[in-house]
Amino acid sequence: MSEHTIGVAVNGDRYEREVEARKLLVHFIRDDLDLTGTHVGCDTGNCGACTVLLDGRAVKSCMLLAVQADGAEITTVEGLSPEGELSPLQQAFSEHHALQCGYCTPGMLVSATYLLSQNPSPSEEEIRRGIQGNICRCTGYVNIVKAIRAAAGQ
Amino acid sequence: MSETTVTPTQVELEVGYAGKSIPRKEDQRLVKGEGVFADDLKRHGMGYVHFVRSPYAHARIVSVDVSQAEALEGVYGTLTPDEVAELTDPFFELTTPPGSQIKDYALAVGRVRHIGEPVVAVVAATRELARDAADLVEVEYDPLDVIVDARRAQDDDAPIIHEDAGTNVVWSGIFDWGDIDGALKAADRVVKIEELHFDRFASTPLECSVALVEYERATGQFTLYCNHQMPGVAAIWMGPALRVPLDKLRFVTHDIGGGFGNKITTHTYLTACCLLARKLKRPIQWTEWRTDQHMANAHGNERWFHDIEVAVQNDGTMLGFKVKAIDDCGAFPRYEPLGCIIWAQVTPGLYRWRNIRVDFTQVVTNKSPVAPNRGYSRMQQLWLTERICDIVAHELGLDPVEVRKKNYVRADEMPYETPNGCVYDSGDYARCLDIALELIDYEGVRARQEAGSGKLIGIGIGSTLDSGTNNFGQSTLLNPELQFSGNNEVATIKLDIFGEIVLTLGTVPQGQGHETVAAQVAADILGVSPDQIHVRPGHDSYWNSHAGFSGTYASQFAVTGLEAVKGATEKLSLEIRRLAGAVLGGADPDDIVLEGGFAKRKDNPETALPFMACGAIVNANNAVLPPDVRDVTLNCRYVYVPPFELPDKERKFGNLTLTYATQIHACVVEIDPETGDVELVDYAAVDDCGIRIHPQIVEGQVHGATVHAIGAALYETFAYDEYGQLLTSNFYDYHVPHALDLPEIKTGHIESPSPFSSLGTKGMGEGGGAAIHAICAAIQDALRRAGKPAIVNDSHNPPERVWRMIQNPEETATLVEVTAQ
């Protein structure tokens, strides 16, 4: 068994852990760090429920080995808003009913956060392109697009 | 007409929350990633299960050897088919003999009957180790011939999938209402359609099935933390199979990542987990992976329609039709054969057709078992009625809009009794259609069609009904021996010692916002804000707030769930008012009003008892209680029972469901004539579900149901090859709609209150697959306008199929024959 010691900063907290080389980053986040907001919705990297920011860029954490994240800064859904408050996007998701079951929501919010960090006033097409990697089975994306527009001040 | 309600963030304290789109209670935790989904739970010493699954669609199991797997360090143990056969009885079957002789176990016993069927379960200290060990399990198979095409299942040389039954037929029967033979003779024309096919797909909730099962040896108690969406029914299956009383199976759900019916038949896996928890004396954790979910859990029913004959007058009025239907339920019936009757809730669709004969047969094939899937069994029937409308219109040279309007049940005929005794409660289909057509600029698109362009433009309509609140008595039309009828749902509400109001539902929500909507209804009755009502998330059978049919399925919460909430809350209101009346000087309960967390005397509002005092008196200071209110518990349970009767088994006649929400959808497609690629360029969904308690949630359900159906029409299919290999086992090949695939979905609505629910609500949310029907209609319209006489004969139309219809329209045109008489 190949074990590695890795150090990561997740939502500003530093962790040092032993991981098996074969462990996926998403399982490390969920099982080892108990940050269960990041979800698994498929086993082929299509659904985006496991999306996190890795050094500021949106990635699917089921397509990386945990050991690859050694030294990285990671933001998960739990890190999107300060304690007790909602970010403008989180607030807009609730106001516009952009979530039903809420299972895709963490990944969707991370992707939307990333999108607005790159493009603060996206067009509808750019919003759809920005969340193309996140599958939602409940909302048909209608209200998600609306919420992202609203959070972008449109 | 397109409307969206923007929710105010601050809710004023006022009476009248029902009807307003208040922020959902669920959202706070879900947007922060603090939702509690079943896979989030952990227990000390738990073992992870991995199932060894069949690589064959049909094979005899020659031998199973788990010795190498068990020898691996970190492996806690295994479960084999032999153990399952010894420790459990087969799950009961709902159908009649010989189909009822089918034996369905937690693992494949003796044979495997579909790809991915679980054969052995392995438990280890980590997920990865369990998988490592599963790779060491040796199973020897002797492959058998397979059936993937339901039309061949009754052939003489067809392999028999369940030898115990001796036939591949699960259920078969004839439904005959009115006089179709007379109608076919009397009609000006008969339109015959040789064959139509409703394809296999599923709503594929993003969260797969999960369970964490604990077993307490001292009491023999199993606790299943899981995401089963209808635990009461799971218990009925599992108790007898495990040979334990139902109360020994405690089901707990919290947040569920979508269900859509696909989480109703996971009892096979849950049973395996129970056996392992007991055998290995440790908590057992099971997470289904996406590929497993696609191969071996819950597909939607696939259906073939043959020899359709429609009795038509020259003006497009239809008198009825007859059809032979073959339903493909995959390798095991499980919830079936209920799909053999559920369609009858919408027998004539939205139409005034009085003469209908359906010869219905359900067969098993070597494919994944089916389960109820959003629009369950009705959408197949509604697709048939919508296909009939468009094919008849095009063959007779009539306008599909006019043909629909001519045949729709009219608003002034409501409540309308269908030929088989179902009662359509309310609605105005023609008006909904007008709104939908306006939303897509029908006249403008027709003008664009006339003008012509490089693309083939088509307009399609899908008219459907979402029948809600089942009368389970319909099961007796399939099997007279079954002891199911009516329906029920439960809510419990209490006023606690510090004045908290706690509402417990029997429903098992999966994203429908029950916590919010229930709180709205209760808040209005108790004169408080929804924020002041704590609705417990999820379901726990230990709360004792459920009944036999509890759950979230079949579009019923707005009726069964809310009627239970209303009933329980009214009981609580009466108790509070009795209590306050007694405490506040002997006032009559009717003279007490509940407002702002106080029970006040109407004649003197300054004389008021805070809810906190009510809770405290009853729960902790009851020696002060006047004698005539000593029965007050402030803990009120109410069971809602809808007004159903047993259907007539002889005539297969009766009211099978309580409410009918209407969906009329219209869409515009543009087809690339060189590639067959279909682009959905405009879409409108008009919904009428009676009184809406939370319009935004209703609209969200409309969006979701629409997109499931768009996916089914254009992208999603569970396709098998001739060997029974599933070809779309993941989200690469099973393409669900992504954000870029969809146009903006316009919505409109009317409200036709149901006369059968006290709130005027109707169940909604499943929809009737309207987008499938609308898109099929639009493709056919585009082809016809381009001079191609093709009919759309399949519910699933990927580019190649459309291209073939353009290249060779005769291929499907010859499926139709019109005879004049």
Add this chain to the structure above:
Amino acid sequence: MKVDGTKEFDAPAQLVWDVLNDPSKMAKLLPGVESFDVQDDRHWSAAVKVPLGMGGLKLNFKFEKVEERPIEYAKLASKGQGVGAIVSMETQFHLTPDGERTSMRWEADVRVAGPIGSMGQRVFQPIVNQQVTNVLNALETQVSEAKDGGTSGAEQGIHAGSPEAYSAEPDGPTHSAG
């Protein structure tokens, strides 16, 4: 999936037959054979690693000669088992002598079960093509070696990843649906 084709050899039929029916020679025809074991003249087995870019697919193959009519016809059944895949193959050879030359018609029916079977439908056909081309090339080498009575050619082997293993073959496989 069914594939078939014909191949011409510049060697007498008996010689081609001998190569085709010598398990140890057959072993050399297969790409990525890691070990080989002959039980008897009708049964043999091999551990094979089918070369794929992302790592080889390891399969343990069992072969059985189910029918033969020297020197014109033979039918082989084989089944390879590995993680994620079970490959079943039925292969038939028809040899037609033409003086010092031989014409071989062959048919193979390949079925893949297991998770990989549901994933890679669109790539099976090209992969089977590649493997068939490998086998035919190797067979040609074996036959010409046997004809020359030497052994050097076989040992230099066609490396599974080497370009010549995959060059277009004019008499390569054709397909029928299945």
Add this chain to the structure above:
Amino acid sequence: MLLRELEYARPGSVQEAIQLLAAREDARALAGGQSLVNVMKTRVAAPELVVDLNRIDSLRGIRAAGGGLEIGAMTTYAAIVDSPEVAGARPILAEVARTIADVQVRNRGTIGGNVCSNDPTNHFPPLLVALGAEFTIAGTGGERTVDAETFFEGVYLTAVQPGELLTGIRVPPKNGSRDGWASITLGKDGTGIVNVAATVSGGTARIAIGCVAATPVLVSASADETAVRDAVRSAELDPPSDVHASADYRRHLAEVLAGRAVREAR
């Protein structure tokens, strides 16, 4: 989702990476991982050693060179989309990269990984064949350069041999040519059914078609649509049949899309 046991190495240089890859038969280079990790999840691929290239800075980056481009093998799709050098020299690379899967995949997936995995549905193999790119491969014996027509050898197979590493891709200058792309996918930006890239120069179109054979099929024709369609019709295609498209339909799409790629080339 559950990988077999493996060892992991994270070299800091190309030399180190090659040594690691050459020393172990079952070693695999891990680029963006957007395909390899997926395959490893199924355990169909189970390398014993994964050599992670993500920390080798010299493998990343896009350089304008003599009117063309030199693109490091570990350059992500996102970097190609955003690159001013690409926009200046060969914008088609960015236009195509922009349609690969989704943002998250584009943030990790690399051009080198794309061509080395060589799945028939991948975008870059036909595109780079049409553009006439060259591939630099490093091994223990030094570097060699392979042209696009010989680089792609079969499904999942390329000229990169065990123990070797693709280090960079050279894209020739546009020199007045026009580049086009046309594809039919399963949903927008979904799994490819047929992909066609074309480069039109001096009245001649150089067309590469993906997913109609084991490797991209190169066809040359005079650059009018009829000639292009004729040429594709008579080309030797051996398209796979799968759940999304029959061989016949793929053959037809190849023809239609080739015409479009040429017509719309800019």
